[in-house]
Amino acid sequence: MDLNYGAEYEDFRKEVQAFCKEYQGVSFKSESNENTMSDALSGSSANKKSKKEVTRSEWQQILIEKGYIARAIPKEYGGYGGETDIIKSRIIATEFSKAKVPGGMGGQGIDMLVPTLLEWGSEEQKQKYIRPTLHGEMIWCQGYSEPNAGSDLASLQTKGELIDGNWVINGQKIWTSTAQYSQMMFCLVRTEPQAPKHSGISFILIPMDTPGIEIRPLVDMTLKAGFNEVFFDDVTVPEENIVAKRGEGWSVANSVLGHERGSLADPNATMNRLNTLISMMKEQTIDGRRLIDIPSYRDRLMQVQGKVMASQAHSLRLLSSKINPGQNVKLGGMIQKLVGTELRHELEGLAIDVLGEIGTLYEDSPYLKEDGSFQFTYMYFLGLIIGGGTNQIQKNIISERGLGMPKEPKVTEAS
Amino acid sequence: MFFGLSEEQEQFQDYVKKFLADNVTVDEIRKIANGEDAALAKEIYSGLINLGINALLVPEEYGGLGADLLSAVAVAQGLGSGVGPIPFAGAYVMAPIAINFAGSDEQKAKYLPQIVSNETKFGVGLSEYVAAREDAGIDLSGGKANGKALFVIDGDEADYFLLANKGGVLFLVDAKDKGIEITKLTSVDKTRSYLELNLKNVTAEILPGSESDPKVAKKVLDAGRIIFAADSLGASESMIEKAVSYAKERKQFNRVIGSFQAVKHMCAEMASDLEPCYAMLWQAAHSFDYEPDEARLQACQAKSHISEVAKMVSKKATEVHGGMGFTDLLGLHYWFKRIGLNRQLLGGPELIREEAAEIQGFNQ
Numbered sequence: 001m002d003l004n005y006g007a008e009y010e011d012f013r014k015e016v017q018a019f020c021k022e023y024q025g026v027s028f029k030s031e032s033n034e035n036t037m038s039d040a041l042s043g044s045s046a047n048k049k050s051k052k053e054v055t056r057s058e059w060q061q062i063l064i065e066k067g068y069i070a071r072a073i074p075k076e077y078g079g080y081g082g083e084t085d086i087i088k089s090r091i092i093a094t095e096f097s098k099a100k101v102p103g104g105m106g107g108q109g110i111d112m113l114v115p116t117l118l119e120w121g122s123e124e125q126k127q128k129y130i131r132p133t134l135h136g137e138m139i140w141c142q143g144y145s146e147p148n149a150g151s152d153l154a155s156l157q158t159k160g161e162l163i164d165g166n167w168v169i170n171g172q173k174i175w176t177s178t179a180q181y182s183q184m185m186f187c188l189v190r191t192e193p194q195a196p197k198h199s200g201i202s203f204i205l206i207p208m209d210t211p212g213i214e215i216r217p218l219v220d221m222t223l224k225a226g227f228n229e230v231f232f233d234d235v236t237v238p239e240e241n242i243v244a245k246r247g248e249g250w251s252v253a254n255s256v257l258g259h260e261r262g263s264l265a266d267p268n269a270t271m272n273r274l275n276t277l278i279s280m281m282k283e284q285t286i287d288g289r290r291l292i293d294i295p296s297y298r299d300r301l302m303q304v305q306g307k308v309m310a311s312q313a314h315s316l317r318l319l320s321s322k323i324n325p326g327q328n329v330k331l332g333g334m335i336q337k338l339v340g341t342e343l344r345h346e347l348e349g350l351a352i353d354v355l356g357e358i359g360t361l362y363e364d365s366p367y368l369k370e371d372g373s374f375q376f377t378y379m380y381f382l383g384l385i386i387g388g389g390t391n392q393i394q395k396n397i398i399s400e401r402g403l404g405m406p407k408e409p410k411v412t413e414a415s
Numbered sequence: 416m417f418f419g420l421s422e423e424q425e426q427f428q429d430y431v432k433k434f435l436a437d438n439v440t441v442d443e444i445r446k447i448a449n450g451e452d453a454a455l456a457k458e459i460y461s462g463l464i465n466l467g468i469n470a471l472l473v474p475e476e477y478g479g480l481g482a483d484l485l486s487a488v489a490v491a492q493g494l495g496s497g498v499g500p501i502p503f504a505g506a507y508v509m510a511p512i513a514i515n516f517a518g519s520d521e522q523k524a525k526y527l528p529q530i531v532s533n534e535t536k537f538g539v540g541l542s543e544y545v546a547a548r549e550d551a552g553i554d555l556s557g558g559k560a561n562g563k564a565l566f567v568i569d570g571d572e573a574d575y576f577l578l579a580n581k582g583g584v585l586f587l588v589d590a591k592d593k594g595i596e597i598t599k600l601t602s603v604d605k606t607r608s609y610l611e612l613n614l615k616n617v618t619a620e621i622l623p624g625s626e627s628d629p630k631v632a633k634k635v636l637d638a639g640r641i642i643f644a645a646d647s648l649g650a651s652e653s654m655i656e657k658a659v660s661y662a663k664e665r666k667q668f669n670r671v672i673g674s675f676q677a678v679k680h681m682c683a684e685m686a687s688d689l690e691p692c693y694a695m696l697w698q699a700a701h702s703f704d705y706e707p708d709e710a711r712l713q714a715c716q717a718k719s720h721i722s723e724v725a726k727m728v729s730k731k732a733t734e735v736h737g738g739m740g741f742t743d744l745l746g747l748h749y750w751f752k753r754i755g756l757n758r759q760l761l762g763g764p765e766l767i768r769e770e771a772a773e774i775q776g777f778n779q
């Protein structure tokens with residue numbers, strides 16, 4: 001164990017603190033509401049009343065230039081071009097969170113596609129897609145699930161045929177988050193119908209303005225259209241839009257799912273929300289008594305804080321294992337999505353409970369706290385407990401792949 | 416001995432359930448929640464009034480059915496199970512109970528028959544009596560009420576509001592009084608009304624029995640809490656039914672998802688936690704009328720315990736449905752949100768458990 005930061009890092013901390021001071025209260029020019037999801041995930045909501053207004057992509061640019069995000073992504077692809085540095089990442093996260101300065105954008109492009117292209121993409125694909133994605137100019141959606149292929153994703157049926165140097169795609173996706181705001185989709189398509197189900201799938205990049213794509217927004221329980229149905233009718237994209245080889249889509253997708261599962265439950269976001277909850281409990285009262293002074297509420301808060309602290313420390317251990325290849329935390333990585341989404345749901349539910357009737361308020365009601373984000377996020381994280389591989393599926397993965405327990409016997413096609 | 420709803424009570428509940436099942440589809444709930452179909456909302460409301468749910472708790476001498484709280488519980492379960500978008504706990508349970516137990520003879524003779532004919536409707540606001548947020552609260556002096564009441568229920572078309580001061584003195588104010596300013600609040604559950612009242616020198620008609628006996632306001636509270644518990648129980652029952660039937664149909668990995676132990680166990684856990692709640696609830700309602708020494712503790716624990724179980728059910732039943740459970744299309748969220756609102760009304764679980772401890776002298 002060596003958590004000693006050393007002088008070099010203290011200088012870095014001062015630099016980050018100065019940056020945070022400069023940008024304290026920064027707010028975003030309102031664009032489309034595609035950011036609701038990324039706000040919920042990052043646990044941040046920029047201060048609405050501030051004079052320092054930037055667009056999301058300007059903010060993204062500023063953070064990349066400083067190396068506060070996209071740190072280890074090569075310069076030639078639009079990143080900062082530095083080395084992964086666990087301590088610096090930690091300092092950045094802590095200082096941003098303390099100063100309530102919003103972090104970088106999340107979303108499926110930045111969190112999932114970029115790491116995937118770095119691992120699997122051709123040189124041209126890296127050149128073409130990573131920079132605009134990092135800079136928030138190219139929004140991506142993930143076209144995996146279908147009506148009959150949810151947990152059993154590998155049974156997906158959307159079909160791709162290579163005709164005259166183009167992929168011609170037909171079929172339907174569902175639950176596609178942010179499709180209506182996206183420029184691009186990374187999509188799983190069955191291109192090898194004769195092959196066994198896991199080896200017949202390819203990973204294809206599809207511009208959303210291609211003729212033949214129809215997007216139908218689906219309203220979710222938060223009453224926002226968080227996801228969509230996407231229909232493909234002879235949608236034609238060039239052959240080079242495939243990532244990796246034909247039939248390798250399942251392996252590519254699995255590496256993306258790993259990234260997704262990490263990013264859905266960012267411990268720093270959870271820490272931000274915990275801090276918001278604590279300040280709220282110091283301000284709000286029942287019969288003139290501060291919520292934080294009520295023992296039953298405070299005990300629940302302390303329980304949640306314990307879980308948040310564990311998950312923060314755990315995320316450091318995971319980061320450490322990335323730069324110290326000998327450290328094995330395979331099991332520790334597998335639990336992230338399950339534990340993180342449940343914790344966030346619990347935390348938001350606690351905020352609602354301590355606020356009582358005020359906690360039930362929604363939309364534009366008077367007396368709303370934090371723009372109604374407690375209710376929104378409480379529901380949204382129930383969605384994430386289901387999305388990205390349900391938490392029951394996560395438990396199957398943890399027990400089978402993590403603990404080496406036997407798989408359930410497979411039921412064959414016939415039944 | 417017989418422990419359970421009587422045949423009559425079951426029948427009444429079935430009428431309510433059947434009425435809602437026949438007349439209130441998810442699409443219709445959605446329209447009502449979005450305020451898109453006032454006519455439909457009225458139709459549903461009057462359909463349920465025709466069943467007599469308003470007259471249940473009014474004594475026979477005032478033209479009511481003179482039923483006990485258990486009968487109202489049977490109805491509330493039915494309303495919860497079908498997301499009945501109508502007033503009930505406040506208008507037809509707490510108001511008649513308050514008037515009947517604390518009203519003068521003249522007040523009873525005036526108001527109770529009007530509840531039976533539904534000519535006079537009552538909104539109810541006891542939130543500040545339970546736990547005042549945002550420094551709300553009403554000051555009562557010289558027959559005038561001043562202050563703010565938040566989270567008033569059943570008040571959309573109310574002619575009167577039943578309110579209380581911090582000391583538990585219950586009083587009525589006329590909704591048309593010029594000193595009342597009414598603001599709509601929006602909760603996650605948009606099928607039910609939620610109001611803020613600001614009162615300036617409003618004439619207050621005190622229910623005298625609540626002045627002489629502070630236990631009366633508690634009794635009204637107990638009744639409301641039991642009814643919200645019943646409503647959440649009904650909603651939970653419905654969510655479990657939906658989850659089980661979906662699990663029997665939806666296929667993944669070439670088998671129905673209900674054949675996965677993970678899914679079976681979620682359903683079994685929901686059922687096992689909910690099953691004892693029926694008896695708990697009926698016991699609480701029975702105590703309310705027949706075992707006054709037990710009643711307060713029973714009411715508090717029924718509300719807080721059933722709120723916890725219902726919260727768990729609302730989450731797991733949604734999970735069983737996968738992505739579909741999260742959609743507006745399926746509308747499962749109306750049950751989820753109903754349970755969410757009931758949980759906080761008249762005190763969330765922590766506050767009520769604190770009261771339960773107090774009742775037993777555990778906090779001396």
Ligand SMILES: Cc1cc2nc3c(=O)[nH]c(=O)nc-3n(C[C@H](O)[C@H](O)[C@H](O)COP(=O)(O)OP(=O)(O)OC[C@H]3O[C@@H](n4cnc5c(N)ncnc54)[C@H](O)[C@@H]3O)c2cc1C
Pocket residue numbers: 141142143144145146147149150151152174175176177178226227383384386387388389390391392393396665666667668672675676677678734735736737738739741
């Ligand atoms: C908010 C949200 C956002 C999403 N965003 C996207 C997106 O951007 N792109 C995309 O492609 N998809 C997205 N999804 C889809 C998501 O990945 C699927 O909903 C999820 O994988 C579950 O599939 P399903 O909905 O078909 O449920 P089902 O697979 O039908 O599951 C129903 C129930 O059965 C259980 N179950 C199924 N199989 C098993 C098993 N083997 N063992 C135990 N239990 C089992 C599940 O756990 C669940 O409780 C999103 C979903 C949500 C809710």
